[in-house]
Amino acid sequence: MSTTQRRLRPVPLAALAVACSSVFGAQVNPDLAAQARRDGRADALIVLQEQATPALAPLPRGAADYKARRRALVQALRERADSQQAGLRAWLQARGVEYQPFWIANVIHARLSADDVAALAARPDVSRLEPNPAIPVALPGPGSLPQGAVSPEGVETVAWGVAKINAPQVWAAGFNGQGVTIAGEDTGYKWDHPALKPQYRGWDGATADHNYHWHDAIHSPNGSCPANSPQPCDDHGHGTHTAGTFAGDDHDTHQVGVAPGAKWIGCRNMNAGAGTPATYIECMEWMLAPTNLKGKNPNPDLAPDIVSNSWGCTVGEGCTVGDEIKQAVNHLTKGGIFFVAAAANDGPACSTITAPPAIYSSAFVIGATDSADKLASFSSRGPVAGVSKIKPDVSAPGVAVNSAWPPATYANLNGTSMATPHVAGAAALLMSAVPELKGRPNAVAKLLRKTAQTDGVTDPVNQTCGGTSPTDWPNNMVGHGRIDAFAAYKAAIAGMVDLTIDH
Structure with missing residues (x-):
């Protein structure tokens, strides 16, 4: 040869x-x-x-x-x-x-x-x-409460988590999220759920127009949703529950949302609970410049002010694409969008915040507390490898959270997934009160960190993570504390944050 x-x-x-x-x-x-x-x-x-x-x-x-x-x-x-x-x-x-x-x-x-x-x-x-790869996400669903947790008795007009973070006090001051748009990237949304329909940006009170208000990144059908659904569809329930917490209100007995005056839009980035790096990137691209239902004519002026993310691109399941998802998150925040992300539910060990997008410095990462302000045992802890910032940033109610569930009911769920939309809603209240905060995610983050409550907020595991103990504030277990929407509102109207820090 x-x-x-x-x-x-x-x-x-x-x-x-x-x-x-x-x-x-x-x-x-x-x-x-x-x-x-x-x-x-x-x-x-x-x-x-x-x-x-x-x-x-x-x-x-x-x-x-x-x-x-x-x-x-x-x-x-x-x-x-x-x-x-x-x-x-x-x-x-x-x-x-x-x-x-x-x-x-x-x-x-x-x-x-x-x-x-x-x-x-x-x-x-x-x-x-x-x-x-298709990456299964461990999504919380209706079920038994964690050991030692207490379920709220009956249906409350104002959900306990909403009251815990003092959102009603901001409403009483005249600000309930009006003029602000919150977006979710999740399993989809039952847009006409009684607690969601009035606040959906695509609903004018008489007719629905889903252009620029909804995008489906799932291009194959399943048993619950068609491919490229022309209207919001939820094939799990998780997305509907999170949207209820950031903006839900049926104007009757279920005031489950932190910012019931805000408008909401959404993108389905998971197919029956499994996403891919491409579906995650597709939804983030749509968020930065929403399009019509045909994916045409992107308009960045219609982007949301806040994006709530209760999902994770788990490395152990194959999310090893490098910096592509990170760049998408960074570009959303560079575009002036406040990007809120769940820490995950892999606690109580330290260094359990391990999956995108929660591992990125540009994401505002959320842990979960219960009605007694104790950090939930399942809430993932920091530190995050390669990130110098304390993570999570803050914590919020995430145990026995009552919110919307398809088709028209309500359910108690547990998870940092449930805590995250509390923070998205709180951010909307701040932007509603001080519109100059729109487009300034770093300023919003600083307000929420600065005013988070530490009195009585505990990590019952009594651990030290990344050199921070439960008596150190901030720490890698609870972050800067449990959010307080009213304290953040008072700091915002008092001008206690530099509005030029995002320029």
């Missing part, structure tokens, strides 16, 4: 991936390569070389408001994706490959054959090829 013949001998895909990694700089995840060989095609993320936030052109004189900054950011991100992805999109199209481009992170989602993977590994514009 000649030397030339030996050079042309077929090379196994795994070996080709290694070779391409060293010659061209592209890396192929071995799990993706194996799946493509085994199944014929594999769900993949094609990660381009450039991931840093693009430099923004100076804003015109007089246009330094947060919406102008957001428009400039979205334009820069879209222009970068259109420019840097153009050749790759054309290549995929020519090969008949199904693909979905993103701009909030410089990534393309595609269904790739083994030959596609090998060819892409040789492209100089590709940094990495990663799998896009």
Whole structure:
């Protein structure tokens, strides 16, 4: 056999991936390569070389408001994706490959054959090829309470958690979230639930228009929801429950929401409780610039002020795509959106906040307390590897939380998932009272941390995490304390935060 013949001998895909990694700089995840060989095609993320936030052109004189900054950011991100992805999109199209481009992170989602993977590994514009696995999320559902927890007796007009954080005192001052939009990324929403319908931004009191108010990132049907549902649909119940806590009010016996005067919008990022890196990125992209139901005409001016996130992209289940989800979160916050994230339910051990998005510095991370202000045993603790900030940031009611449940009922649930929308609602109250806080997530975060209550707030495990003990404030168990919406409101109207810290 000649030397030339030996050079042309077929090379196994795994070996080709290694070779391409060293010659061209592209890396192929071995799990993706194996799946493509085994199944014929594999769900993949094609990660381009450039991931840093693009430099923004100076804003015109007089246009330094947060919406102008957001428009400039979205334009820069879209222009970068259109420019840097153009050749790759054309290549995929020519090969008949199904693909979905993103701009909030410089990534393309595609269904790739083994030959596609090998060819892409040789492209100089590709940094990495990663799998896009379906990641089951451990979502709380109706069931028994944790040991020692006490369930509220009967139905309360104002849910106990809402009262605990002193939201009704802010309402009495004239601010219940009016003029603010809260968004959720979750299992979907039963939009016409009695506690949610009046506050849905797509409902005008007579007719519904779901354009710019709802997006479905799930493109295949299941037993509860169609693919690309044209109206909000919840295939689990978890999303409906969280939305009830941030904005729910049936104007009768169930005042379950912290900010019942706010409007809400939503995106389904999980299919029956399982999301993928691509569905998470897709919802975050839509949040930064909502579109119509056809996914067209993105409008960053219709982005929410706050996004509530009670999900996790668990590394142990395959969420190993690097910084793509982190960049999406960072770009939401750079766009002036307050990004609230559940710490997870893997306590009581230390260092149990381990999954995106809660591990990111730009996320405002929430632990769970009960009606006696004790940290829930299940609430995940810090510290977070590679993050110098105390995590969680704060804690909020997350045990026996009563809120909306499909189709038109109510349920008590436990979890940091339940604590997180309390904080989203509290942020809406602050923005309602001081509209200048809109577009300034760092200022809102500072107010909530600064005014969190520590008196009587305990970690019954009495542990020390990351060098912080229960007598240290803040600490890596409870954060800065349990939020107090009224204390934060008083600090906000007194001007006790620098409104330039987000510029």
